[in-house]
Amino acid sequence: MTETGSAADWKSMAGQVSPDARPLMHGKRADADVGTFDLVSPRDGSLLCAVPACGEAEVNQAVAHARAEQRIGCWPRFAPRRRGEILAGWADAIEAERSELALLISLETGKPIKDAVEIDLRGVVRAIRWYGALADKLHGDHPDVGGNDVALVSREPVGVAGILLPWNFPLALIGYDVAPALMLGNSVVVKPSEQAPLSVLRCCELAVAAGVSRDALSVVPGLGHGAGQAIARHTGIDSVAVTGSAATGRAVIRASGESNGKRVWPELGGKSAAVVFEDADIAGAAAAVAWGAYFNQGEMCTGCSRLLVQREVYAEFLDALSAETDKLRVGDPLDWATSVGALTTGQQLRHAQLATEEAVAGGARVLRGGEPVAVVAGGHYFAPTLLADVPESSQVFTEEVFAPIAAARPFDDVDDALRVAFSSGYGMGISVWTSSMDTAFRVTRAAKAGIAWVNCFEGDDLTVPAGGVGRSGFGRTKGTAVLDKYSDVKTTWVRLAS
Numbered sequence: 001m002t003e004t005g006s007a008a009d010w011k012s013m014a015g016q017v018s019p020d021a022r023p024l025m026h027g028k029r030a031d032a033d034v035g036t037f038d039l040v041s042p043r044d045g046s047l048l049c050a051v052p053a054c055g056e057a058e059v060n061q062a063v064a065h066a067r068a069e070q071r072i073g074c075w076p077r078f079a080p081r082r083r084g085e086i087l088a089g090w091a092d093a094i095e096a097e098r099s100e101l102a103l104l105i106s107l108e109t110g111k112p113i114k115d116a117v118e119i120d121l122r123g124v125v126r127a128i129r130w131y132g133a134l135a136d137k138l139h140g141d142h143p144d145v146g147g148n149d150v151a152l153v154s155r156e157p158v159g160v161a162g163i164l165l166p167w168n169f170p171l172a173l174i175g176y177d178v179a180p181a182l183m184l185g186n187s188v189v190v191k192p193s194e195q196a197p198l199s200v201l202r203c204c205e206l207a208v209a210a211g212v213s214r215d216a217l218s219v220v221p222g223l224g225h226g227a228g229q230a231i232a233r234h235t236g237i238d239s240v241a242v243t244g245s246a247a248t249g250r251a252v253i254r255a256s257g258e259s260n261g262k263r264v265w266p267e268l269g270g271k272s273a274a275v276v277f278e279d280a281d282i283a284g285a286a287a288a289v290a291w292g293a294y295f296n297q298g299e300m301c302t303g304c305s306r307l308l309v310q311r312e313v314y315a316e317f318l319d320a321l322s323a324e325t326d327k328l329r330v331g332d333p334l335d336w337a338t339s340v341g342a343l344t345t346g347q348q349l350r351h352a353q354l355a356t357e358e359a360v361a362g363g364a365r366v367l368r369g370g371e372p373v374a375v376v377a378g379g380h381y382f383a384p385t386l387l388a389d390v391p392e393s394s395q396v397f398t399e400e401v402f403a404p405i406a407a408a409r410p411f412d413d414v415d416d417a418l419r420v421a422f423s424s425g426y427g428m429g430i431s432v433w434t435s436s437m438d439t440a441f442r443v444t445r446a447a448k449a450g451i452a453w454v455n456c457f458e459g460d461d462l463t464v465p466a467g468g469v470g471r472s473g474f475g476r477t478k479g480t481a482v483l484d485k486y487s488d489v490k491t492t493w494v495r496l497a498s
């Protein structure tokens with residue numbers, strides 16, 4: 001497959017994809033003697049394939065390979081430059097196969113193919129290249145401790161890293177977690193989400209083909225309480241990054257405490273707010289908020305699904321946001337023109353409906369959407385929804401619904417707006433819109449959030465860390481902040497003969 005843009009016939013290309021959900025172990029796809037579960041496409045409810053429900057036995061096998069690689073294998077012993085070159089080759093291989101990978105993502109998650117190509121695939125390739133290029137630029141320290149002593153401070157791989165992935169951006173964390181973990185010389189055991197194993201398995205297969213040692217990277221598909229818990233509890237795993245819901249993060253922390261006390265890096269959900277002041281660029285804020293609330297069908301940890309708007313501009317802002325919402329096109333994920341595809345699971349569709357009904361029963365007004373849309377028979381489609389005057393206690397305002405729903409409330413008092421903005425306990429991001437520097441800093445300083453945006457939403461770069469606080473966890477991706485997840489600092493102290 002070579003076509004990657006609007007000219008491609010994605011529907012007929014989807015027919016040529018052959019899903020393979022077998023685990024990747026010891027460099028090969030291996031049949032696992034386990035039960036299976038069905039992987040169904042949210043696009044149309046069709047069966048994509050049966051996925052092996054791997055568990056403790058397969059995780060044990062992957063960890064045994066991973067530990068052997070650390071003990072006697074070449075991956076941690078390669079010069080960092082060589083690991084970096086291999087990662088660069090992996091990025092090239094992903095780029096060459098971006099159509100197939102994008103199709104797998106779109107089929108398993110329901111996201112628009114255009115986003116899968118232009119955002120997911122571009123993002124993972126960039127991240128792997130970025131961390132590959134960093135490999136030979138890291139160095140330790142040699143502080144002058146005086147006298148006859150020499151001190152060396154070096155960074156060493158933690159050993160075996162477990163990485164539990166979510167489904168909303170299946171490959172993003174291959175770039176932000178797997179690539180830096182490998183770059184530093186670790187062995188990695190990945191568990192993809194049960195809803196999105198295919199793209200992850202194929203992507204990691206390309207890593208081994210590009211030269212990553214076969215025992216340095218395994219992928220074990222399965223369920224959260226099966227393979228997920230087996231990784232969280234494994235005493236041969238030194239570090240676990242978990243990107244998922246707040247409840248999952250707590251379960252993994254608990255499992256670590258009950259096993260070997262491995263470090264856990266939780267990157268969890270969010271319920272980020274946009275706070276729009278009367279002196280803001282209303283049109284700019286509406287366009288950014290529409291993206292923040294509806295991009296990726298609202299299935300985004302940083303999504304700004306709660307809107308607090310100063311009463312003086314409340315009506316004007318909601319009119320502008322309604323106009324932006326009207327520009328979106330809900331459609332078949334395999335149509336290049338689609339901007340909002342299918343929700344990944346039927347459970348989310350039901351949750352979106354129920355949460356909307358609850359808000360309306362509490363007095364909310366439906367300005368746009370509010371109900372499922374028929375797009376492709378058997379699929380899960382929900383209209384981009386704008387709700388005004390939502391009760392502060394309603395689920396659309398307090399919980400991560402993970403659907404294209406924006407819930408708005410007016411505010412009069414800034415302190416009250418700030419209290420409400422963080423009342424959910426989530427602390428992923430906040431987006432503040434104002435032309436006053438004083439107001440902007442007043443809000444960002446008060447923000448209990450990992451990311452504060454001023455007059456923008458999702459300002460983002462590989463050089464800056466991303467992650468949350470509070471119920472959103474404390475793990476970080478991107479930049480050099482991620483190095484602490486996958487390396488230990490060692491001090492070596494030498495006393496010279498006097």
Ligand code: NAD
Nearest residue numbers: 165166167192193224228229244245248251267268269301
């Ligand atoms: P999820 O919590 O259901 O699952 C995440 C991963 O953990 C999956 O691989 C799952 O199988 C595994 N898992 C589930 N229960 C487990 C358990 N008890 N023990 C061990 N592993 C377990 O999340 P999801 O529905 O796949 O993804 C959506 C969630 O992820 C949302 O809450 C979203 O906000 C969050 N997310 C956060 C970030 C971030 O960077 N903070 C990024 C993307 C997604």
